[in-house]
Amino acid sequence: MPNFIMYEDRNVKAKGLNKENVISETKLKEYFYDSDYDNLSLIKTIEPFELHVPIPTLFYPGCGVDILFPLHYLNALFPRTKEVHFVFMDTENTLGIIKTILDDVGISFSENKTFINFYWNNTLVNLEFKxxxxxxxxxxxxQFHIYFERAFRIMRDTFPGYEEIIIKKLHNDGILISDSGFQDKKLQYKEVPKSLSSYNEMVLATK
Ligand SMILES: C[S@@+](CC[C@H](N)C(=O)[O-])C[C@H]1O[C@@H](n2cnc3c(N)ncnc32)[C@H](O)[C@@H]1O
Structure with missing residues (x-):
């Protein structure tokens, strides 16, 4: 039987930036389904990308409460990136839950309205929540340098031309990471374990 994940907004207070954060692997594991957690090791088998941008922007529409997947992809695929700008967008304001998750796993952050900053394994993350x-x-x-999508297929399938617009907004040499769609586009596709996607459609590609 799959494990149960509990999300809550505990109204956690910002404790400030701390480069020496120690991530609790036990707590981290509690925020993943067992099969997803086991799959994380597969990301590390993918050859990293070179992004020649000092502070890339990663756009994640329909993020929900998911902060941990993009962080794992970031570390595995862009190990040289020392600072990143995350733009998360969702119709629901889930920033409180995201802050609670970070606090729970041992990441302290600073905040300013809808922006939070924190270190994740030595990478400075500036997260803007819209x-x-x-x-x-x-x-x-x-425009953005990295597009990240997960479990958003049903929503975006209702919007004609969504993929074309996203590809247009992606900078040249930008990277697309999606667990569905974006098949047969003018992109350079990387060989990836399809099981990283629950739809078995994982796509990693460069524009
Ligand atoms: C199935 S959840 C996936 C959440 C997250 N990506 C994950 O993997 O856990 C879909 C998310 O899309 C959001 N959503 C639905 N329609 C949206 C829209 N038009 N614009 C932005 N977010 C939307 C929902 O609020 C929800 O958080």
Missing amino acids: TANVFKNIDSLP
Whole structure:
């Protein structure tokens, strides 16, 4: 039987930036289904990307409460990246739960309204949370260097031309990471274990 994950917003207070954070592997594990946790090791088998940008922007629409998957991909695929700007967008304001998850696993953060900053294994993450509908804002989205998508297929399948717009917004040489769709586009695809996606469609590609 799958394990049960409990999400809550405990209104945790910012304790400030701390480069010496120690991530609790026990707590971390509690935030993953066992099969997903086991799959994390597969990410490490993928050859890392070179991104020639000092502070890349990663865009994650429909993020929900998921902060931990993009962080694991970041460390495994972009080991040279020392600072990153995360733009998370969801129709629900889940930032309180994301802060609680970080606090639980041992990551302290600083905050300013809808921005939080923290270190994840020596990478400085500046996270900007936007409570918004991605489809209503798609034309005004700024460009990004990394696109991250997970468990968003049902929602974005309702929006015609979504993939083309996302690819247009991705910088040249930018990286697309998605657990569904984006098949047969003009992208350079990397060989990846398909089981990283629950739809068996994992895509990692460079524009
Ligand atoms: C199935 S959940 C996936 C959450 C997360 N990506 C994950 O892997 O755990 C889908 C998320 O998409 C969000 N969502 C649905 N429609 C959206 C829209 N039009 N714009 C932004 N977010 C949306 C929902 O609020 C929900 O958090």
